[in-house]
Amino acid sequence: MAYLQLKGLAKCFGPVTAVNDASLDIASGEFVTLLGASGCGKTTLLRMIAGFTAPDGGEVWLNDRRIDPLPPRLRGMGFVFQSYALFPTMTVADNIGFGLRLRRRPRQEITERVAELCALTHLEGMESRYPHELSGGQQQRVALARALALNPSVLLLDEPLSALDAKIRALLRAEIRSLVERLRITTVYVTHDQEEALSMSDRVVVMDRGRFLQVGTPLEIYTKPATSLVADFIGTSNTLRAKAVPGDRIMVEDTPAEIQVPGHLRGLDPLRVCIRPEHISLGRPGTGPGPAFTGTLASYAFLGQTVRSTIITSGGASLLVDLSTQEWLALKLAVGEAVAWRIQPGQAMIFADDGTALGHC
Amino acid sequence: MSRASAYAVSLGTAVLLMLFVIMPLGAVLIESVRLRGPLTPREMRTAVLAALERLEPEPRRTLLARWGDEVTPAQRMEATAATLEAMNLRVLWDRKAPFDQQIAAAEAAVTGLTENQRAAFTAEFPVQVAVLHKRIALAFRVRDRLSPAEFDTLRSGTRSGFGLTHYREFLGDPRLRRAGLHSLFVATTASLISMVLAYALAFAVNRRGTRVPSLVRFTVLTPLVSPPIIMALAGILLFGRQGLITRGLLQERLGLIDADVTNLYGVSGVIVAMVLSFLPHAFIILDDVLARHDGRVEEAAASQGATAWQIFWRVTLPLTRPGVIRAALVVFILSMTDFGNPLVIGRGYSVLAGVVYDEIIGYQNSSLAAALCVWLILPTLTAYFLFERSERRKRFATGAATGGPPELPLSAMARLGLGTAAAAVCATIVLFYGVIVLGSFTRVWGVDFTPTLEHYRWQGAEAYSGVGAAQRLPLIWSSVKIAGMAALAGGIFSVMIAYLVERVRPTGRNVLGFIALLPGVVPGVIFGVGYLVAFNNPLGIRELALTGTAAILVLNILFANIFVGVLAGRATLQRLDPAVDEAAEILGATLGQKFFLVTVPMIRHVLVLATLYIFVHGLVTLSAVIFLVSPDHNLASVGIFLNADTGRYGLAASMSVAILVIVTAVMGLIWLAERHGPAWARVRLAGG
């Protein structure tokens, strides 16, 4: 049952198409994330849902009521701004209670609700401080509490964590997720950080240049990218040229690979194969099971649990490979040495030249 | 719906700005090409013939015949002469002779006409009778067949049309031409002197040329917020015929001069008063330029072996030249349009702005005055805009500016020179203010130096306004009341315009912002003349007239000064996060709640600054309001000017001191507001 519906929303700023034909059904209580690089139209879409930006075309429906002609204040949504946008002249308590005061709720009720929200967002004891007396993370919590104060039907968050440092970010990520889960609020979350998107959401919408590339669960997005663009954007991946050859196999980089492909791929040449760095294994030439591709180790970087090495393939492409530190140390490779590399079975993602996914093998 | 209210508020603001900024300025232009004057005989005849045409032939003939019989012999003679002239015949008798002689001569002339001429004469004569003697009767006779304008022209025999006559008058009339040349001369001299002095002072303040930079700044900037013509008044008290220095010291003590002959009246006094009055305007610009200037450039030059002298002429001066030109232009415009100082201390040295004043106050010739206003500012404003445009194109880049003056030591000579200049200017200013205070406590300056408080009693018509009203207010309080009303309304209005332009962003917001800034560029005298001609008889409806009311003063002061609040408000809002406004909106705030509950608290110091600024300027402004005051609603600044102009120096001085005291108190408040403004939104009060 769709609770919040976007139907063909579009917005242009002069020659720039910020959002193009965005349609999406969001269920009640669902956590949906808009993910995409900076400038792809996420904020614009979110602002159209909130009512700050008037769409050039399309509709917004909430609970079977068309709301796009309504001004923001009549939509009953909460919005957390990237910059927090706290009222600098008001204390934390006054910030959180602002909407309640506008609605002329009894003083007693406001005080109680503010205290409740402060408890919920771990802001106890900060009530009488001013925003400039708070840390970034605390300001973020105030912004969240303020947006929740009126029990919004939908919570909209525009990159709420982008201004914070990594540690606080991870902490607040979990807090926000558990909070909206507990309150069962339908949430649309905007971020350009894929880790954030994959870890928090029920569903992720991958956007690029105003379009939806793919809508799906984090797992679907990661393992079954709909297009090579999504595969490129989510996680790190290597893209290699390939073509289908008789016997339902494909040649990667002009080297025959032991990859069985469905027969219908023949004639779709050229193809592209995407492989994630963790799905490639390395060995010394002549060792290991079955056939392998060859290449040279160009460089490597120690990342902690893993080592990321760069291989120049015999076809001249550069390939990122992640090995566990243990595996890496066992291999004892030196820069410039020849290596053999293999694609783990079932982990190659095949795409047509226009980017549409053709399956895994 | 907040969109509808945003639309309504934007529209309302636009209408107010159109009415009270654009309309007065447009009215000056229209007034300057409006012609009023008697019709020429030929035009008169055409109008009469046209009116006669409106009658049926039969009534027309009887009417003309009756009029021909009605006229007196003298009138008949006049008509005969006019008829002969209309027929291009010479009138051969002496038109200055006694009437009976002329009448006889006229009859003789008619008898002497040829056959053909006589026929033409008989046809033309009744027409001329009508033109000369029956025009008004005719007008009323055919009134219902004429348009109101045609009726008016025929009845009054005057024309109201449009043309460039008044502009040509300026070029043709030696009196006006001389005044124009005088204006050019004093404005050029004053702006050159101010520019050099202001540069020296700004240099001294920013480059450790003086040990007390903030004291110099404070002293030099004081005249910015002082009552009008205070420098001319002080000049008279010091250097006039009864001057403390000219008569008291040089004549009576030292016997060097005769103060009745050698004094500051005239062109030199005008220039001194203007320089001291407008020096702060130049100083504030150059102080800003030199304070921002990155001293590393000079240090780089020094490291290449340039001497201090070379560094100044080759590096510092070229880099600060835009500021120098801007300062000179600003003083030039201010001096061109100043009439207070020249009228008080000029004594017969007429300048163009003074003529504008005379034409309006003395002769009610607002059309000529308007044309002169345009002559007054057109060249300078053009120059100013051209300059600003060329400046925007070329901007000096000296690399990443780290700020701060150069740390190069100033030579002892330079320090001595700059220090002396700063001390001399400051001492002069202090002396001028001191003598005003002294004058306000002196019975009769130059004659009877007994200390007295009598000038502060503010008795007599010169010190009062509110004729006939139950309470008669001294001018000071009338000023406080009117400036206060303008300030309270204008402060919030200017912040609202800033909010509209920066946050509500209606279509045409840039035009809105521009119109609000216009009064900051247009000299006060023009804004005053504009209000006078626009609201004397707006749209021809007498009931809408604002002249003679207190409202016109409030409105004029308000709209002339809102630009400061608009500028400061916009600058502050641009630095604040626009999402704050949206945060309030989505929490349910209406347009009014967003403005009053969220925006105004955030920029409340701008509101305070804007309000106090309008108040202070309302107290000290002269050039605009002098055309708008009336016996019932007068202002202290006008009182100071008129009293100084008529030699009541004590009264003028006491009112000046009173204004100074109020202004000082208010500036103290501004200072407090700035000091205690929250760190996230601090704005410095820009000059001007």
Ligand SMILES: Nc1ncnc2c1ncn2[C@@H]1O[C@H](COP(=O)(O)OP(=O)(O)O)[C@@H](O)[C@H]1O
């Ligand atoms: N108010 C605006 N005026 C003009 N262009 C805009 C405006 N807002 C956004 N854009 C443009 O629309 C595109 C999408 O912007 P935005 O929605 O802010 O992207 P994101 O939030 O994904 O970074 C960008 O190219 C941006 O430059």
Ligand SMILES: [Mg+2]
């Ligand atoms: Mg964004």
